[in-house]
Amino acid sequence: MDMKVSKKLGLKERYTMMTRDLAWDTTFQPMDKVFPQVGYEGIKIHDWNAWEDPFRLTMDAYWKYQAEKERKLYAILDAFNQNNGHLSVTDARYINVLKLFLGSTPPLELMAARGFSMVARQMVGAGPRVACMMQSVDEYRHFQTQIHSISNYNRFYNGLDEFAHQQSRMWYLSDGKSFFDDAITAGPFEFMVAIGFAFEYVLTNILFVPFISGAAYNGDMAAMTVGFSAQSDEARHMTLGLECIKFMLEQDPDNLPIVQRWIDKWTWRGTRKLASVGMMMDYMLPKRIMSFKEAWEIYFEQNGTALFTDLARYGVKVPKCFDQTIEEKEHITHQSWIGFYMKPDATPFHTWMPQPEELDWLSEKYPNTFDTYYRPVYEHWIAQEKAGKRFNNKTQPMNCQVCVSTIKFNEPGDPMEMCFRETVYKGEKFHFCSDHCREIFEDEPEKYVQTFISSHAALQGKCEPEGTDVNAHDYRPGARMHAYWRMDKRASGDFNGSEDQKNFAKWRAQATQN
Amino acid sequence: MTLLKTLAPYDFPSSDAVENYAGRQLLYINWERHRMFSRPFVLALAPETLFGEIIDTHMTDCFSYHPDWAQIDWRAVRWLNGSRPVVLDRNKSLADNGIGHKDLIRLITPGLDGIAGSGY
Numbered sequence: 001m002d003m004k005v006s007k008k009l010g011l012k013e014r015y016t017m018m019t020r021d022l023a024w025d026t027t028f029q030p031m032d033k034v035f036p037q038v039g040y041e042g043i044k045i046h047d048w049n050a051w052e053d054p055f056r057l058t059m060d061a062y063w064k065y066q067a068e069k070e071r072k073l074y075a076i077l078d079a080f081n082q083n084n085g086h087l088s089v090t091d092a093r094y095i096n097v098l099k100l101f102l103g104s105t106p107p108l109e110l111m112a113a114r115g116f117s118m119v120a121r122q123m124v125g126a127g128p129r130v131a132c133m134m135q136s137v138d139e140y141r142h143f144q145t146q147i148h149s150i151s152n153y154n155r156f157y158n159g160l161d162e163f164a165h166q167q168s169r170m171w172y173l174s175d176g177k178s179f180f181d182d183a184i185t186a187g188p189f190e191f192m193v194a195i196g197f198a199f200e201y202v203l204t205n206i207l208f209v210p211f212i213s214g215a216a217y218n219g220d221m222a223a224m225t226v227g228f229s230a231q232s233d234e235a236r237h238m239t240l241g242l243e244c245i246k247f248m249l250e251q252d253p254d255n256l257p258i259v260q261r262w263i264d265k266w267t268w269r270g271t272r273k274l275a276s277v278g279m280m281m282d283y284m285l286p287k288r289i290m291s292f293k294e295a296w297e298i299y300f301e302q303n304g305t306a307l308f309t310d311l312a313r314y315g316v317k318v319p320k321c322f323d324q325t326i327e328e329k330e331h332i333t334h335q336s337w338i339g340f341y342m343k344p345d346a347t348p349f350h351t352w353m354p355q356p357e358e359l360d361w362l363s364e365k366y367p368n369t370f371d372t373y374y375r376p377v378y379e380h381w382i383a384q385e386k387a388g389k390r391f392n393n394k395t396q397p398m399n400c401q402v403c404v405s406t407i408k409f410n411e412p413g414d415p416m417e418m419c420f421r422e423t424v425y426k427g428e429k430f431h432f433c434s435d436h437c438r439e440i441f442e443d444e445p446e447k448y449v450q451t452f453i454s455s456h457a458a459l460q461g462k463c464e465p466e467g468t469d470v471n472a473h474d475y476r477p478g479a480r481m482h483a484y485w486r487m488d489k490r491a492s493g494d495f496n497g498s499e500d501q502k503n504f505a506k507w508r509a510q511a512t513q514n
Numbered sequence: 515m516t517l518l519k520t521l522a523p524y525d526f527p528s529s530d531a532v533e534n535y536a537g538r539q540l541l542y543i544n545w546e547r548h549r550m551f552s553r554p555f556v557l558a559l560a561p562e563t564l565f566g567e568i569i570d571t572h573m574t575d576c577f578s579y580h581p582d583w584a585q586i587d588w589r590a591v592r593w594l595n596g597s598r599p600v601v602l603d604r605n606k607s608l609a610d611n612g613i614g615h616k617d618l619i620r621l622i623t624p625g626l627d628g629i630a631g632s633g634y
Contacts, residue, residue: 040521187519261517338634339552376630377550395555395576398542398618406553416547416633418554420618422596428528429616431542444518449528456530456540459558470558471536477558 011056018058020049023126037122041187043259044252048125051247054239055131062134065232066141073145073229080222081152087511090218091286092157092504093495098223099159099349100280101211102150104176107167109143111180112136115191122188128247131240135196138233145229149222156507157500159348159491169463170485171397171454172276172340172347174404178451179273183266185447189248190262196241198266202307204234205299206274210281213289249314256315261443267319268436271328272403279336282362283354291365296329321436324412330366331410334374339408341381342393348487350495353382373415390494396455396478401430402437402448409433425449458484532615539615541608543568545577546594546622550634554618565611566604573621582626594620 009017026034038045057065079085089095116136123129154160167173183194212227245263248255278292308318341351354362359378362370381391397406411417421432425445432438441448457463459477461470463484469475482489490499518524532539535558544554557572577583593602596618602611613619628634 036521040519042519335549335552338550342550342552373632373634376632377628377634380629389579391550391579393551393555393576393579395551395572396557397552398544398554398556408549408553410549416549416627418544418546418549420544420596420620422618426528428531429614431616431618444516446516446518446524446526450526451529453530455556459538459540459556460534461536471538 015053015056015058018060019053019130020126023129031124035122035124037188038124041189041258043189043248043255045124045248046251048127050250051125051127052243053127053131054243055236057134057236059130059134062137066137069229069232070141070145073225074148076225077149077152077222080225084507084511085221086153086156087504087508088219088221092501093284093286093350093352094218094220095153095157095500095504096349096351096495097210097214097218097280097284098150098153098220099157099491100276100284100347101223102147102160103163103166103170103173103348104276105207105211106143106146107164107173108176108180109139109146111184112195113139113143115180115184115195118184119188119191128240128244131236131243135233135237135240138230138237142226142230142233145226149226152222156503158488158498161488162348162486165486166348168452169454170347171399171406174399174452174454175273175276178402178404179269182269182447189244189258192241192244193259193262194266194269196237197245198263198270200234200237201241202267202300202304203270203274204238205303206295207277208234209289209295209299210277210285214281214285217287217289218285245311245316246314249316253315260316263316264320264436265440265443268321268434268440269403271321271325272400272405272433272437275332275336275405276340278333279340282333282365283337283358288361291362292333293329293365296325301326324434324436327412328409330369331373331415334362334366334370335408335410338374338377339406342391344390344392344493345394346481346492348485348491350491350493350498350500352495353378353385369415385494385496394478396458398431399453399455400433400437401451401453402432402440404451404453405433407431407433530616535615539608541568541613542616542618543573543576544618544620545573545580546620547627547633548577548580548582548623550580550628551576554620559608561609561613562607564605564607565602565613568608569604580628582623582628585626586623587625590624592622592624594622596620 025031032039113136116132116139120129120132120136123132150160168177183191186194208227212224215223215227245259248259281289281292281295304322308316340347341353344351359375363375384391399406407418407420409419411419419434421435421438423430423438423442430441432441454463458481459470461468464470464480495501530540538558538560541557541559542554543557545551555576557568559568574583593600595613600612602619
């Protein structure tokens, strides 16, 4: 008797059975009560089944692929750590990139995990729900693997131990925190445009250049492997973000102005967030890959133009900030480094002045701006350092009410002038770094009046021990910020003369000499 | 008009309302064309504080690191409050100078344009 073998399911059928066939419409409660979030932002969806699932990945296949990637990753991390891989990096200055990365990125991956998990619950269609669930798990994985890869450095170098405490408190981490707080408190569709599209699709390459290529160029196999392990996930994330944009635009013409406003807003917010990433490329990687300006030209101007040309058939326009970002690519990394260098006591990583050949590299990469605006002040500071007067600005910063960057950018068209914008809402004045941030505020002022600005919180006495009198005559704002931030003083100050610098030199000598 | 959309009533206080500063007010200070200081700095001061005290203590403490500070001709300086030109009297208080909560005071020092005229 012949065996009755049932036909193996094709990928497509299998996917349908494992996702869409598992979803149902509720009957005990009306659908709009079960899924209230998909309606209130004003996005109109007529047919959830029209959602295309670009990857058709089922959950069982997902776990299998991810487990395989984890096995490879942790084998490499173990080998790197057991081999004292930290001593093979180009220069101990490189480790400061990891410190800045650790404070700024893994906590945001965790926020992304939370956000996608919320959206996975909020969306109606099974296709986007499954895709968001997978992305949530991916983001959680990135959060963990990034921390694991850097944790080995924590055994040897200062400033890596309190990143989780510092993330919601430190001045220079507030821009990233605010970015995700803003996105996660929006509705599901705006979150998808913010994170899935503007960040993952339009800007993520800029984030990967300094971290993954930067790690590879500077001998950090651990961080490099984490990046590669994340890259195939990122491809899926980018596709999800783009699919969501197209889905919204195809469903109803009324969605276009809403989506366009979100694209404008989130491309700008992402651009501001990337100022410090660009600074790592131009100043902190001992062996540089390319300048921030070059990366911006390739990954934003060229790729972005191609993307928005493609989206033009839906009526989408290039983000409003496009021209301003092109002007700013010549400036923002220098303006950021100046801002960090002048606050040596206020970061758990070191800063320094570029070496002579590094100044020349900057002149070559930024022929329109570096020698005119930035080299003179660096040469002045280098002379001051030699005279024992390294700059240390003790004051507290002014921040933008929307992006929470310190207000340090130039007036468009005039690199010598600062850009200030303000508005009055309910009798109170609010300040911004740019026209774009002011417009974001004016669209939704109720939201942004709540922004947490650490220097303001400190002046309210919120960063002080219980019972501190902020009106006392001898009260000095900021004097105890170290304790509030749980900052290891060994981790701050100039790189030259730091404990990290000395230890790295000593350990490397032990590894290479008798 | 706000574009904010919410599922429930949404009404939260401003984080930096003047009531949160126990009788003081926020003041931002910037020195134009001296971007070495990266961004303005913020103070919380009683409205009775003399403006001259801000120049002599807070501004001098911060800005005297710059070689231009000693070169300033104080008879020639000009001031802005945000983008509005204002006349400020160092012998009057913040309140009497018309400086309110979260005002941004910008010092313009004609002829001084930072290190090598770079604006820094």
